Amino acid sequence: MSAVDEGSELGALTFLHLALEAAVVSVAEGHGIDTKKRHDKKAKAAHDLYEQGVMPEDFSGLMRLLNQARKDRTYEGEEPDLEGHSLEDIGRSATLAVETAEGEAR
């Protein structure tokens, strides 16, 4: 969350996306799902894990939104379109995903 606090927009987008993905991949691997290091497969795993009742929320839409936002910012220098989500809200979702992954790992 430090990048969010420090006001680095690209840093915040990137690290929130990485945190969400890392949490989902960790849980997915524990359930035998191979995400093949691809963003779309990680988002699909997030959806499947929610459907299975493993993840508390379906993070897949947020993961894809963040992935697009960081690309828009990285490649085009554009203001990211977070479709009404604030970075703080996304930070809370990422924290929830990480806590779920930590719980699963115990």
Next chain:
Amino acid sequence: MNAPTHSSPLGDPIAVPRTDPASWKARISEDRQRAVRLQTPAQRRITKILVRRTRACGGIALALTGSTARGKRTSWSDLDYYVVGPRPHFVDLPEDLDVYATQGPMDKLWEGDDFIQWTLLFGCILFDSGVLREVFEELIDSEVWPDPQRKLSQAIEASELAASVLSLGDADLAREQVSIALSHVARWLLLKEHVFPLSRSELPAQLRQFGHQGLAEALERSLSPSPTANDLRSCLTLASCLTAET
């Protein structure tokens, strides 16, 4: 100054770009056929859905762009689209998609953006109300060249971010960031030398042709399936040295 179509030694030159309505219509027809040839059946289904959604939400032009449009996809490639108008809903679609949307492609051209030029020169235009034809006409008439400084700023920012991610010590997480940073550095160098940068996997060959052997090797290392953290650190050191020389 030469038009970019004539400046890319490894590109597919468009011999005499024509922008009259009949020629543009013929180009779109050819582009659609090319898009069909270059995509897998699953990708074609996604494109068909995006065409429908883009039109439905008021989009006035759509192009398939990036490595797919060059026939140079790799295992890490996105499926890239350029939309003029609102971004259509896409988060439910499979594949790694990059759906870039803008309301003002002409402004992007004059801001020195390279992506609008890339899309007009190498992309597959899937439909166009006329807005992309106007921008292409302007590109050909004005011979405007993308702004290398814009790429340099992106390269510096991306390099700093890649270094932050790499400091976490996970090479898998950092690989994509390092590759993005090096691609920006490569595009900056090539644009400075008046060479139009092609797709990411084609950049190493372009760099070698203009004497940037070290950066070509670094970019290839960052694109390899499993580079080590040390590999990525040395890639970033080179990127920093090159951008600091300015």
